[in-house]
Amino acid sequence: xxxxxxxxxxxxxxxxxxxxxxxxxxxxxxxxxxxxxxxxxxxxxxxxxxxxxxxxxxxxxxxxxxxxxxxxxxxxxxxxxxxxxxxxxxxxxxxxxxxxxxxxxxxxxxxxxxxxxxxxxxxxxxxxxxxxxxxxxxxxxxxxxxxxxxxxxxxxxxxxxxxxxxxxxxxxxxxxxxxxxxxxxxxxxxxxxxxxxxxxxxxxxxxxxxxxxxxxxxxxxxxxxxxxxxxxxxxxxxxxxxxxxxxxxxxxxxxxxxxxxxxxxxxxxxxxxxxxxxxxxxxxxxxxxxxxxxxxxxxxxxxxxxxxxxxxxxxxxxxxxxxxxxxxxxxxxxxxxxxxxxxxxxxxxxxxxxxxxxxxxxxxxxxxxxxxxxxxxxxxxxxxxxxxxxxxxxxxxxxxxxxxxxx
Numbered sequence: 001x002x003x004x005x006x007x008x009x010x011x012x013x014x015x016x017x018x019x020x021x022x023x024x025x026x027x028x029x030x031x032x033x034x035x036x037x038x039x040x041x042x043x044x045x046x047x048x049x050x051x052x053x054x055x056x057x058x059x060x061x062x063x064x065x066x067x068x069x070x071x072x073x074x075x076x077x078x079x080x081x082x083x084x085x086x087x088x089x090x091x092x093x094x095x096x097x098x099x100x101x102x103x104x105x106x107x108x109x110x111x112x113x114x115x116x117x118x119x120x121x122x123x124x125x126x127x128x129x130x131x132x133x134x135x136x137x138x139x140x141x142x143x144x145x146x147x148x149x150x151x152x153x154x155x156x157x158x159x160x161x162x163x164x165x166x167x168x169x170x171x172x173x174x175x176x177x178x179x180x181x182x183x184x185x186x187x188x189x190x191x192x193x194x195x196x197x198x199x200x201x202x203x204x205x206x207x208x209x210x211x212x213x214x215x216x217x218x219x220x221x222x223x224x225x226x227x228x229x230x231x232x233x234x235x236x237x238x239x240x241x242x243x244x245x246x247x248x249x250x251x252x253x254x255x256x257x258x259x260x261x262x263x264x265x266x267x268x269x270x271x272x273x274x275x276x277x278x279x280x281x282x283x284x285x286x287x288x289x290x291x292x293x294x295x296x297x298x299x300x301x302x303x304x305x306x307x308x309x310x311x312x313x314x315x316x317x318x319x320x321x322x323x324x325x326x327x328x329x330x331x332x333x334x335x336x337x338x339x340x341x342x343x344x345x346x347x348x349x350x351x352x353x354x355x356x357x358x359x360x361x362x363x364x365x366x367x368x369x370x371x372x373x374x375x376x377x378x379x380x381x382x383x384x385x386x387x388x389x390x391x392x393x394x395x396x397x398x399x400x401x402x403x404x405x406x407x
Contacts, residue, residue: 017041019185024054027191029396035146058133076389079123095138099125101259108266235354
């Protein structure tokens with residue numbers, strides 16, 4: 001079946017009421033929140049990856065139907081007494097469920113202990129039902145069931161932002177790397193920081209920061225302030241080893257008494273690992289995801305997975321030798337830490353250059369810039385949930401509340 005987002009673009013450039021760049025948690029949550037508030041305008045959701053989810057996605061394989069890897073977040077936590085309304089809606093539909101696995105910690109002497117407060121494992125714990133991709137997939141289902149046009153453009157890189165001011169106000173044209181127009185929108189929302197941050201210039205060789213250039217053109221003080229804050233947000237990178245083990249090697253891993261192992265600060269210093277997750281597969285295999293420590297990731301910022309979006313769409317050039325060295329280092333650390341075998345494992349590297357934003361985030365007073373017809377959501381907004389999925393959800397709901405009257 002041909003999905004709507006795989007159809008060729010019509011000419012001239014399509015026009016929509018709202019373009020959302022980024023189909024991670026906050027972008028998908030915004031679409032659902034707008035529909036729940038009774039707004040039925042046309043939405044284009046543009047995402048560089050093959051599907052929704054971002055760091056809360058589930059990796060699959062065209063050659064292996066049984067393979068499903070939660071390669072980023074294995075779960076998410078809600079710490080607020082009043083959780084985002086979308087959590088209840090997702091749970092009622094069976095799209096997410098409480099996390100029922102065991103979380104333990106490990107110190108540098110290999111002593112197991114209870115879960116430690118790392119900011120991601122306290123409060124109420126949730127995971128997608130059948131995979132973390134059900135979180136964002138479920139949010140898009142919520143949006144679709146409410147009605148209204150929602151066009152999903154996966155595998156789409158937005159490289160340039162072209163605002164235009166007229167008597168009717170500001171509108172936006174989004175262009176790809178070649179300068180070809182992808183969509184024209186009456187309003188624009190950025191759910192991530194890439195188009196506002198200098199790392200695009202530093203890492204991918206871009207000649208300008210797209211949002212900075214647009215803010216200069218529009219001369220909107222509020223947008224300029226928002227862009228400057230977004231550009232100043234630093235972030236921790238993350239390098240994840242994904243190891244798919246055959247049945248014979250998987251047995252020992254599946255027999256462990258924990259599903260998620262947190263490494264204490266001393267353990268992180270010793271092995272360069274932050275967290276290890278074991279994900280059993282239905283056919284007896286299992287996947288082990290080893291997340292690097294912040295220090296390890298910082299030491300390998302220039303290493304990209306050959307199958308990453310950064311390499312395939314953003315122009316980053318992978319170095320096979322460097323990638324192999326990082327994989328070997330993570331593999332050896334994992335074996336030494338656990339004492340278990342990875343014989344026969346198929347391994348790959350997943351890397352995020354800006355996995356966890358670092359305080360301070362974007363002032364929520366700048367989440368909406370009406371004079372420039374642009375808004376912002378995501379876990380980079382300051383406040384409760386900053387740097388976590390909870391913040392992505394709550395920021396989307398908060399933006400929808402103030403955006404609907406403008407639309």
